[in-house]
Amino acid sequence: MPTSTITESDAVEVLVAAGFDVSARPHERRGVDLLVSRDGETAVVDVKVRQKTIYEWDALRLLENAHERVLIVVPIASRGLIDAAKRDRRLGVVSLGNRLVIWNRKEIHSPDAIAKTHAPTVPGRRRNPWGRWAIMRAYLLNEKPRSQLELAEEAGVTQSAVSKSNSILEGLVVRSPSGWRATDRLALWHAFMAEYAGPGGITTYWYGLDAVTDQSNSVAAAGASAGVQILVSGDSAADQLAPWRVPARAVVYAASGMALGKLGFAQTTDERATLTFTVPTDHTIWATAASWSQRGDISTVDPVIAAWDVRRTGGPDADEAIERIRDLVLTGGRS
Template structure:
């Protein structure tokens, strides 16, 4: 998949902050805790901006953060570059923090930080600031679960969205679906699978990278067990191996409702290139509903096969295409079983 490196992501900002040596714990899809001093925890609301905010925008966001967040919450901007306005306002307002990607500079608590090594990979990557059609992407995934016609009420439950959202999504997919009696089915599941992989923007949210020495499957199992109360779901190579074995997993991907300190489980913080496990608190909350719709008693707690395929492509590797091909074959075979 082609990445647009002119866009700013929360992941890149979080990785930049970690590279400066500041301990950080992800608590939500737009929230983190910063440990600036021993025993002193600073909650922060994360805002990603594709261009530096103006003074009036900064003041507005500070007021919103003060009224909606916990007491003494910091507003953390992740921006493409540092401006004199941002530097000046961060210097006089300790409730404002900045992570400037191209400058490799972090301003927090009135102080300036830079990466401790030259290996920081906090860079501009693909991110779209417009509202994402999570409901349409979720509907695509549940339509590919079976060729059995299902009414909008059932599709809404499986996709984790409202019936109104399903109705709107069906209109957007009108060339790919048709009505059979009181239910809806995909007309060309292969094309719909390919369309999803080409258009899905990713679950977004905040991702942290970790490194472990154990086999990837064992690493994933350890985090899933520790994250049961957080709704932890497995994706990427490790999930693909449980759905349709093809290659030895090189990296596990975990999605959860809230962050978890994996250092307590024996992991070391890592940059994205060296990671053996990624931990993400996603902005796309439909992952849990579609996972439940696809789940089988014999499976681990995994995301649905399409999210798994998307992550396998993103992670890459010489045989990623073959692994995705096996997943596609498994999905289409399962979809067609009801028709036989």
Template structure:
């Protein structure tokens, strides 16, 4: 069964899904200069990665241009990887590629075909419209991890830089881990919240 992934649905979380399905350990890191990135580990090696999402296929020249200014590895996420992009990633280990439609990952000069778990992960993407990435939810989870004090949704929205509506939706998605008390919202199990990141 072949799932078509609309270009408008591509996000950083798609890269995380593919990496995890391919057996990598992935964690989110925050950098004030570069924004949010990933720490990717496999076989005892950990690499800092800048994720570059492209809504259309890019080619070898574009990827090499991305690498020129990169301080770390670059992971390009595209709907379908061109042969030139795949070949460039096989020549330069600093470049990784996630081709969503093919369920293909090129990492450390190696082509890795993701297992069928990816098909199930992308089945929900078939709905029309743009799927939002979970960075806001991760920011909210991080805020609860850093400070266990109860607070209102408005306070949490200001602290994390997301809307109050996004905070409310995240609370619904994190049902059971976040509860409301008389003094505000708080995490019930910070360890379980940490393990979700």
């Protein structure tokens, strides 16, 4: 079985399959919180993702200083963790491997629990280098040599982060008399596509009846009315940047959660979704989108992120669609 790192979004999928309504909202210190609703009750939860099983005393320690309910997400919940959640309603558990949720002291199984009875094998993982990935995109989006300060502004990172990343990217980037530039942007493209692990944060999945581009436009318009920053990505962005295939799924990034149910969407699972909605932890996507757009009306992510999301959506013509976006980037085109 392929290895993967579990995330908050994995928990959202299990919760939705088990009959919960889930939305995300930003948190100044933690990044993103979840709002979990079931049986008329809505609770803000502090999500704690653990890449291996923890035990009762670990859970009790997490509860000691908690101001909200705590939701622990693990590959497979230990018996002690389950028992602790059954004693204290402030503690919730999502056990991904057997699709089990402990909520309000009760065990709740998602409908597909029998089909998915094995826990994922999860390796250790360091913190995602979103700054370096943003700097790679900055080099891809503009072939002209620039100073480290200019690169920092385009990527939304510090100048010291650019310096550190340039050292790591040695061989792919070089310093010339007029500034730093990529030595081989095609090689840099392939390196980014191989390395990027996504924007993090929390993703919820939605089903709509309208055309995919109309779905993303609807969310973008609602975000503008509510003062929520929105960027469209994936097929919706590709349709604006380099049209090639009929969009299969809308991808939307937002600065905070929104009530998509009021826009006519129904919450669903990844497999059935026509739109994914993410409140990302990777805040560099806003900076590189602005750098690429170079205008006040920023509606899409930068094309490198758009191509990554097209690949994630997949489909028989995804590779050709990605090549179209890649060619746009490498020839210096603009939206």
